[in-house]
Amino acid sequence: MNESLHLWLIPLLPFAGFLINGILGRRLPKSLVTTVALLAPLGSFGVVLNAAMASGAALPHIEAFRHSWINAGALHIDYSFVLDQLSLVMLLVVTGVGFLIHIYSAGYMAHDEGYARYFSYLNLFLFFMTVLVLAGNALLMFVGWEGVGLASYLLIGFWFQKPSAANAGMKAFVVNRIGDFGFLIGMFLLLGTFGTLSFNVIAAELAVKPAWTGGLLTAIALCLLIGATGKSAQLPLYVWLPDAMEGPTPVSALIHAATMVTAGVYMIARTHFLFDRSPFALLIVATVGAVTAIFAATIALVQTDIKRVLAYSTVSQLGYMFLGCGVAAYSAGIFHLMTHAFFKALLFLGAGSVIHGLGGEQDLRKMGGLRHHMPITFWTMTVAVFTIAGFPPLAAFFSKDAILYAAFLQGTSGKIFWFIGLVTALLTSFYMFRLWYLTFLGERRAGGLEDHGAPVHARSDTKLVLESEHPVHESPWSMLGPLVILAVLSIGGGWIGIERFASYLAPSAGPLSVEAGSASLEWTLAGLAVVAALLGWFIAHRMYSARPETPERLAASMSGSYKLLLHKYWIDELYGAVIVKPILATSRFVLEWIVDVAILGGAAWLLGGIATLGGAILQRWQSGNLRSYAAWLTAGAAVVLLYVLWAYSPASLSAFFNHGAGH
Amino acid sequence: MHLILFIVFAGLCLAGAINLLLQTHPINSALSLVVVMTSLAVLYLLLGAEFLAIAQIIVYAGAIMVLFTFVVMLLNAGREERTLGSRAGKMIGFPAVVVFLGVIATVILKAQNLGSVALSDPITSTEDLSRVLFHELLLPFEVTSVLILIAILGAVALARAGSGERRVSK
Amino acid sequence: MIPISWYLLLSAALFCLGVVGFLIKRNLITVFMSIELMLNGVNLSFVAFAHEWHLVKGQIFVFFVMVVAAAEAAVGLAIIIAVFRARSTLAVDRIDLMKL
Numbered sequence: 001m002n003e004s005l006h007l008w009l010i011p012l013l014p015f016a017g018f019l020i021n022g023i024l025g026r027r028l029p030k031s032l033v034t035t036v037a038l039l040a041p042l043g044s045f046g047v048v049l050n051a052a053m054a055s056g057a058a059l060p061h062i063e064a065f066r067h068s069w070i071n072a073g074a075l076h077i078d079y080s081f082v083l084d085q086l087s088l089v090m091l092l093v094v095t096g097v098g099f100l101i102h103i104y105s106a107g108y109m110a111h112d113e114g115y116a117r118y119f120s121y122l123n124l125f126l127f128f129m130t131v132l133v134l135a136g137n138a139l140l141m142f143v144g145w146e147g148v149g150l151a152s153y154l155l156i157g158f159w160f161q162k163p164s165a166a167n168a169g170m171k172a173f174v175v176n177r178i179g180d181f182g183f184l185i186g187m188f189l190l191l192g193t194f195g196t197l198s199f200n201v202i203a204a205e206l207a208v209k210p211a212w213t214g215g216l217l218t219a220i221a222l223c224l225l226i227g228a229t230g231k232s233a234q235l236p237l238y239v240w241l242p243d244a245m246e247g248p249t250p251v252s253a254l255i256h257a258a259t260m261v262t263a264g265v266y267m268i269a270r271t272h273f274l275f276d277r278s279p280f281a282l283l284i285v286a287t288v289g290a291v292t293a294i295f296a297a298t299i300a301l302v303q304t305d306i307k308r309v310l311a312y313s314t315v316s317q318l319g320y321m322f323l324g325c326g327v328a329a330y331s332a333g334i335f336h337l338m339t340h341a342f343f344k345a346l347l348f349l350g351a352g353s354v355i356h357g358l359g360g361e362q363d364l365r366k367m368g369g370l371r372h373h374m375p376i377t378f379w380t381m382t383v384a385v386f387t388i389a390g391f392p393p394l395a396a397f398f399s400k401d402a403i404l405y406a407a408f409l410q411g412t413s414g415k416i417f418w419f420i421g422l423v424t425a426l427l428t429s430f431y432m433f434r435l436w437y438l439t440f441l442g443e444r445r446a447g448g449l450e451d452h453g454a455p456v457h458a459r460s461d462t463k464l465v466l467e468s469e470h471p472v473h474e475s476p477w478s479m480l481g482p483l484v485i486l487a488v489l490s491i492g493g494g495w496i497g498i499e500r501f502a503s504y505l506a507p508s509a510g511p512l513s514v515e516a517g518s519a520s521l522e523w524t525l526a527g528l529a530v531v532a533a534l535l536g537w538f539i540a541h542r543m544y545s546a547r548p549e550t551p552e553r554l555a556a557s558m559s560g561s562y563k564l565l566l567h568k569y570w571i572d573e574l575y576g577a578v579i580v581k582p583i584l585a586t587s588r589f590v591l592e593w594i595v596d597v598a599i600l601g602g603a604a605w606l607l608g609g610i611a612t613l614g615g616a617i618l619q620r621w622q623s624g625n626l627r628s629y630a631a632w633l634t635a636g637a638a639v640v641l642l643y644v645l646w647a648y649s650p651a652s653l654s655a656f657f658n659h660g661a662g663h
Numbered sequence: 664m665h666l667i668l669f670i671v672f673a674g675l676c677l678a679g680a681i682n683l684l685l686q687t688h689p690i691n692s693a694l695s696l697v698v699v700m701t702s703l704a705v706l707y708l709l710l711g712a713e714f715l716a717i718a719q720i721i722v723y724a725g726a727i728m729v730l731f732t733f734v735v736m737l738l739n740a741g742r743e744e745r746t747l748g749s750r751a752g753k754m755i756g757f758p759a760v761v762v763f764l765g766v767i768a769t770v771i772l773k774a775q776n777l778g779s780v781a782l783s784d785p786i787t788s789t790e791d792l793s794r795v796l797f798h799e800l801l802l803p804f805e806v807t808s809v810l811i812l813i814a815i816l817g818a819v820a821l822a823r824a825g826s827g828e829r830r831v832s833k
Numbered sequence: 834m835i836p837i838s839w840y841l842l843l844s845a846a847l848f849c850l851g852v853v854g855f856l857i858k859r860n861l862i863t864v865f866m867s868i869e870l871m872l873n874g875v876n877l878s879f880v881a882f883a884h885e886w887h888l889v890k891g892q893i894f895v896f897f898v899m900v901v902a903a904a905e906a907a908v909g910l911a912i913i914i915a916v917f918r919a920r921s922t923l924a925v926d927r928i929d930l931m932k933l
Contacts, residue, residue: 440688623929624929624930625925625926625929626864626926626928626929627756627856627857627925627926628750628755628924630756630855631753631754631755631756631759631856631858632755634755634756634759634763634852634856635755635756635758635759637759637763638759638760638762638763638766640768641762641763641766641767642762643768645767645769645770664899665834665835669835669839673843673899676843676847677843677846677847677850680846680847680850680851680854680870681850683850683854683863683866683867683870683904683909684853684854684857684867685879687865688903689860689862689866692866693862693866693919696866696869696870699847699870699873700873703876706840706843706877706880707877707880709909710840710880710881710883711884712880712883712884712892712895714896715876715880715892715895715896718896719899721915722899722903723873723902725868726903727903727906730906730907730910731862731866731906731910733888733898734910734913734914736863737914738862738913738914738917738923740862740923741858743889750902753856753857756853756856757853757856760849760852760853760856763849763852764845764846764849767845768842771838771842771845772838773861773891774838777836777837777838777885778836778837778885779834779835779836779837779885780835780836780837780840781834781835783904784884785884787892788885789888791889792889792890792893792896795889795893796893796896797891797902800893800898805873805898807900807901810870810900810901810904811900811903811904813904814903814904814905814907814908815907817907817908817911818907818908818910818911819835819911819917820911821908821911821912821915822910822911822912822914822915
């Protein structure tokens with residue numbers, strides 16, 4: 001712990017990349033931009049690896065900078081980076097997967113005009129994300145929190161000429177803001193209760209008072225939960241994530257699958273000592289997670305845009321992570337975070353490869369039969385689909401099972417959560433295989449030649465030109481390489497096993513509860529999960545491969561619920577009508593009528609009126625008439641004289657005489 | 664004796680001043696002012712300022728009032744015309760003067776330990792005056808000479824005939 | 834034995850008469866003469882106080898006032914001549930080009 005691990009390099013390198021590419025990028029040759037942009041995450045990853053191998057058991061390693069940040073009375077906050085097991089795991093995921101996605105982006109965005117801008121934003125995101133992960137106090141984490149929100153906004157609206165993209169960026173930022181408000185309130189409560197925002201100090205203070213539960217701590221935990229809900233797209237603040245698919249696909253992979261949306265889970269794990277003290281808050285967390293998981297899974301069943309399916313899948317899987325944290329199995333949640341990063345990034349990058357190969361097509365109904373045209377993409381995506389469905393021995397099997405097992409052990413509510421999780425696993429398997437069948441198997445349905453007038457809705461990810469005449473081709477190796485690496489990670493990522501993982505993380509994320517459970521129970525539950533996955537696969541096979549006319553028939557017969565799911569339960573419209581429209585109308589009214597017309601206009605009119613009136617009055621004074629000037633002069637002199645010689649006036653004569661007689 | 668002299672010449676002062684106000688033709692006002700100046704000279708003498716009394720007559724009555732008379736003659740100023748007047752002048756000016764006079768009079772009358780003047784009081788000789796003037800106040804004295812020079816230049820420049828018109832020399 | 838206060842009252846009266854003249858007179862030259870009257874009133878009070886407190890400096894002040902009044906009279910009358918040349922009138926109320 002004595003030698004410095006140079007933790008400050010981890011955020012600094014991406015920040016330097018951001019500055020160089022942001023300021024000079026337009027004038028540098030593309031190869032130089034790429035080199036700078038790729039060196040940054042590679043460097044950070046290198047430093048993290050070095051830290052991982054050097055520190056070993058010497059964690060937690062704290063590096064604080066000499067100059068403190070805020071020193072106001074009793075409030076002391078400094079820039080302290082904390083490297084413990086939790087942040088190390090997170091950093092490995094962030095920088096490692098981030099680096100792979102950077103490589104992928106170099107291929108995907110190769111023909112885009114805003115190449116340098118894209119990479120500068122990506123590096124900016126990495127900077128803020130690492131700050132968030134490394135932060136040793138809540139305020140520094142909040143800086144990273146806000147910063148990744150900013151980077152997300154910039155990247156979602158990367159193709160800002162498209163109004164849908166710009167609107168999606170704004171929507172993401174605004175909804176995040178609502179969550180951030182909760183985070184802020186939580187921070188204020190923390191500050192008021194503990195007098196500090198440093199995680200270690202708070203944990204230590206709580207440790208010496210083991211009986212302190214509930215009440216204030218519940219309030220703090222719930223406020224932090226609101227923040228996590230916004231950032232990690234849980235109910236009710238999930239609405240921004242599907243729209244965020246307007247951004248480039250690598251952005252969706254990095255930010256909205258692997259790293260940024262997991263910041264909420266990370267934050268809950270970071271502050272687990274608070275949540276541990278409030279069973280009620282934990283129950284809320286688990287409920288939010290479970291309900292979101294199944295809710296999003298139901299929506300994903302019928303979506304036609306490949307990226308939307310994956311977006312709702314992300315929301316659903318994040319629900320799993322929240323569920324894991326909600327049953328105090330934080331390590332299980334983080335485990336799933338890690339495996340999810342691998343397979344979800346792989347899914348998104350694979351989808352990007354498909355989209356790239358098809359020249360911009362994103363509608364599932366127009367894909368099909370791509371397994372022969374894009375073999376490597378096909379095989380890596382297959383690995384990912386099997387992983388997310390939860391088949392052993394792939395990664396998600398271990399992590400999902402850990403969560404469901406921990407949930408089951410948590411009493412009656414836990415068993416309900418377990419069941420919800422099981423049903424969600426079935427749905428997940430179904431819609432992922434549906435995606436698989438529609439995209440890669442069957443016959444080629446991509447007949448874009450007939451519908452030149454097709455609406456843009458399913459093709460939001462591209463340059464605005466229909467490239468349907470482009471023959472379907474496999475992607476370049478810059479894009480396929482990361483796919484392969486992520487596939488390998490998806491296969492072997494879970495083999496570390498939850499016990500070893502949890503015991504490694506225990507010092508920083510709390511121990512995995514060892515309640516009454518047995519190995520046989522665990523295997524039974526795991527077996528049930530696998531059965532659910534197989535069932536989902538079977539149904540998907542029947543509907544999309546064996547009898548392809550089934551979907552239409554089913555949709556026609558259950559048209560009510562089909563429409564409900566297709567329109568995402570009309571939640572967006574609900575929010576729009578209940579929240580957005582009134583606020584917009586009110587603000588428009590206030591700003592236009594009250595502020596603009598009444599206050600500003602009135603103030604201007606008033607000032608003008610005063611000036612004119614005063615001028616009109618004073619104008620008469622400047623008559624040019626010598627005698628009136630003389631009169632005013634005399635009057636002024638008389639006033640001054642009166643003021644100075646007031647002591648001699650008759651009014652104060654008595655005092656004067658008394659004073660004089662006193663001599 | 665002193666009292667009679669004072670009353671006579673103070674009365675002349677006031678009469679001249681009031682006459683100045685009442686006369687309509689400027690030349691009459693100028694002549695009233697000469698009367699005021701001269702009686703003031705006598706009052707100075709009663710107060711023991713012999714040099715100032717003579718200076719008053721020579722400078723004020725002898726030079727300045729002559730200047731005034733010359734200008735009245737030069738400009739052929741006639742009787743005053745009735746002009747617009749100024750309401751503000753009357754409504755504000757007169758009360759102000761009254762207040763002015765009232766305050767000063769009150770102060771003077773209420774002041775204690777003020778002495779009195781008698782004929783037998785010592786007269787300030789010119790020698791005393793000049794001693795102070797040329798020793799301590801030599802610089803202001805010299806400055807006033809510069810001031811007079813400037814005044815001469817200014818007066819000549821301002822009153823020059825054809826100021827604004829240039830003589831075109833052929 | 835005349836109390837000094839009489840001289841002072843006389844000086845105050847002269848001064849105020851000068852102010853009144855400044856206010857009511859319509860001829861520019863007469864207005865200027867009222868100013869001279871004011872100056873004389875002040876001179877009287879200076880001399881009175883010089884006598885009261887046996888200060889020569891009071892009389893020297895009067896000396897300087899006289900010098901300045903002389904200079905002022907010269908320049909002021911020159912200005913009056915110039916104004917008369919420009920406006921052809923000596924009525925105070927007609928010389929009001931400085932109004933807004």
